[in-house]
Amino acid sequence: MKRPADLLPILIAVFFITDANSQELDNSTDQIRKDALKIFLDCRTCDMNYTREQIPYVNYVRDVKEAEVYVLVTTQNAGSGGNLYTYTFTGQFRFNGMNDTLTFSSNPDMTSSEIREKRTRLLKMGLMRYVAKTPLAGEIEIRHNQKLQAAEVIDNWNYWVFEIQTSPRFNAEASNSRIFFRNSLNINRITPNLKFEFELEGDNTKQKFVDNDGDATIYRRKDESMDVLLVKSIGEHWSAGSRLMMRTATNPNYDLNFELMPAVEYDIFPYSMATHKQLRINYSAGYQYSNYIDTTLLNKLKDNLFKHELRIAYQIQDKWGSINISLSGSNYMHDWSKNRIELNGYVRLRIIKGLSLSVNGQVAYINDQLNLRKGGLTEAERLLRLKEQATNYSYGGSISLTYTFGSIYNNVVNPRFGSRGGGGGSMFGFY
Numbered sequence: 001m002k003r004p005a006d007l008l009p010i011l012i013a014v015f016f017i018t019d020a021n022s023q024e025l026d027n028s029t030d031q032i033r034k035d036a037l038k039i040f041l042d043c044r045t046c047d048m049n050y051t052r053e054q055i056p057y058v059n060y061v062r063d064v065k066e067a068e069v070y071v072l073v074t075t076q077n078a079g080s081g082g083n084l085y086t087y088t089f090t091g092q093f094r095f096n097g098m099n100d101t102l103t104f105s106s107n108p109d110m111t112s113s114e115i116r117e118k119r120t121r122l123l124k125m126g127l128m129r130y131v132a133k134t135p136l137a138g139e140i141e142i143r144h145n146q147k148l149q150a151a152e153v154i155d156n157w158n159y160w161v162f163e164i165q166t167s168p169r170f171n172a173e174a175s176n177s178r179i180f181f182r183n184s185l186n187i188n189r190i191t192p193n194l195k196f197e198f199e200l201e202g203d204n205t206k207q208k209f210v211d212n213d214g215d216a217t218i219y220r221r222k223d224e225s226m227d228v229l230l231v232k233s234i235g236e237h238w239s240a241g242s243r244l245m246m247r248t249a250t251n252p253n254y255d256l257n258f259e260l261m262p263a264v265e266y267d268i269f270p271y272s273m274a275t276h277k278q279l280r281i282n283y284s285a286g287y288q289y290s291n292y293i294d295t296t297l298l299n300k301l302k303d304n305l306f307k308h309e310l311r312i313a314y315q316i317q318d319k320w321g322s323i324n325i326s327l328s329g330s331n332y333m334h335d336w337s338k339n340r341i342e343l344n345g346y347v348r349l350r351i352i353k354g355l356s357l358s359v360n361g362q363v364a365y366i367n368d369q370l371n372l373r374k375g376g377l378t379e380a381e382r383l384l385r386l387k388e389q390a391t392n393y394s395y396g397g398s399i400s401l402t403y404t405f406g407s408i409y410n411n412v413v414n415p416r417f418g419s420r421g422g423g424g425g426s427m428f429g430f431y
Contacts (some may be wrong), residue, residue, distance in 0.1 A: 008379040029425035035135045037127065042319065043112045045075060047116050054336045057136045058127065063353050064406060068093050069130050070319045071123070074275040081161045081188070082106035085119055086275040089126045090319065095133075101336045102126050108163065150359040159189045179206045195231040195241070236270040243284070255293045261309070277316040278422035284309050296372045303370060321349040322354070332368065341365045354404045359398025 037058045041051065052060060061067050070090040083305040084105050106115045131137055153284045157246035163186040170179050180203070181279045202224040209217045224247070231241035245259040263284035269277050285308035286308045292301050309330035314321050331339035342364040349357045372390055 037069060037130050037134050037136075038067050039069045039071055039127070040064045040319075041071045041123075042074070043073035046073065046087065046119070050116055051120055051123065055124060055127070055141060057131060064319050064350060065353060068095050069127070071126070072319065073316060074317055076275060077192075078107075081108040081163055081186075082110065084275075085122070087126055088276070089130075092264075095130055100126055100129070104355075108161075134307055148180070154344075159191055161190075162186070175211075176207065176209045178208075180204070193233045194410065195229070195233075197227075197229040199225075199227040200228075201225050214232050221250050223247070223251065225249070233271075236272065237267050238265070239267075239271075240264045250293065250387075253292050253296070253373050254290060256289075256291040257371075258289040259286065276318070278313065279315075280311075280313045282311045282313070283364050284311075290371060292371060292373075294375075296370060297372050297374050299374065300370075300371065306368055307331065308333065318409075319350075321347070323347050330368070332370070338368045338370065339365075340368045357401045358400045359397070360399075361395070363395040364393060366392055368395065 038061050039058050040061055040063070041048070042064075048060075064070055068091070070092060072090070073304045074086045074088070074230075076084045076086070082105060083151045086105060087102045087104075089098075089100040089102075102122050102125065104118055106118070108120075128142075130142070131140060134260040137204065162196065163184075165182075165186075166183045167182040168180070169182075171177070183202045185198075187196075188350060203222070205221040207219045207221075209219075211217075222225060226246045229241065230243075231239050233239050240263070242262040245257075245261075247254055247257045249257075261284040263282055265280055265282040267274075268281075269280040286306070288303070288305045288307055290303040290305070292303075296303055307330060311326060311328040313326040315325075324339040326341070326344050329339065329341045331337075342362070344362040345360070347357075347359045351357055369388070371388065373387055377387055377389065
């Protein structure tokens with residue numbers, strides 16, 4: 001019997017013979033795309049298989065430098081509870097200077113299929129001005145909905161959006177079981193001049209362990225919070241507002257934690273450019289009241305404190321990649337040694353043709369844990385993270401380097417057996 005390794009050359013030969021035959025059948029199809037528009041679609045949330053099926057009259061290339069049109073797709077949360085999708089079209093080579101921006105707002109009632117269809121339709125519209133200058137323009141037919149009627153839109157809810165969610169989970173084995181409940185209520189009203197967000201969340205976990213003697217031990221963990229944000233727009237660069245936070249949680253030792261933090265923010269770039277670049281400087285100062293479950297290391301059951309925080313956030317998205325970095329520092333005003341500094345960042349860069357680098361990381365210097373319990377922790381409390389542990393730093397991150405080579409075109413759609421990439425889902429998966 002032949003070993004699998006011995007069969008590999010035979011399988012490869014059969015593959016290339018079969019592929020050569022199918023290639024002859026595809027030649028007529030590829031020929032008509034010879035002079036088709038070449039685009040690079042920079043979209044991390046697109047269903048690429050669906051996009052290629054619905055827009056077959058362009059060539060999808062894998063390198064920005066090969067594209068005649070670079071399409072950048074960015075996403076932001078919309079006031080309706082949906083998302084605002086911004087499609088930025090940048091012409092290159094013969095289309096240099098032909099740029100455009102189109103947007104589409106989804107709402108929570110839309111299914112993923114409806115959103116996908118409308119986003120693809122928006123992409124079609126944006127590409128038409130470029131396709132019109134190619135030999136394939138004669139193959140395009142433009143139609144409209146015959147039932148289209150003009151109608152005045154009346155918002156009965158006056159921009160108010162409500163969302164209720166519950167997420168119970170359960171898992172069990174012979175020696176342990178776990179029940180987890182997460183409930184949330186979100187209310188917001190977002191207009192160009194005023195932003196109001198209300199969030200109520202609750203996490204409750206019950207874990208039960210049974211030892212060899214049949215004795216059961218139960219551990220509970222609770223975290224409930226309320227977060228209210230109110231922001232007023234002051235021109236294209238300034239805004240002012242306040243955040244109110246209330247929390248009760250077993251892990252950080254809070255029977256009640258209350259914070260009121262008025263703030264002011266300045267964006268060096270106009271807020272209207274937020275989908276492409278932001279450099280926001282936010283300063284907040286306010287009052288914090290804490291009522292602790294157990295006595296703290298400083299022998300306190302209550303605290304009345306004043307604190308302030310400075311946060312700088314930078315974000316940019318372009319054809320070379322994207323950068324998201326935030327740096328924040330805070331401290332309690334009664335003792336400046338009680339402070340915290342955090343740096344978070346995500347960078348995705350296209351270095352050279354086919355080579356891209358992604359780096360994600362966070363690091364924090366922590367010296368403000370006034371809430372820590374007095375006394376030691378049991379092994380169970382430490383392993384299950386039932387109680388917050390003392391630390392003066394935290395860090396984490398990831399890095400990935402990707403290099404692709406071969407054909408610059410990526411037009412073919414073949415969903416068989418799923419896919420490990422390209423928007424087709426994981427292998428043997430269905431989406």
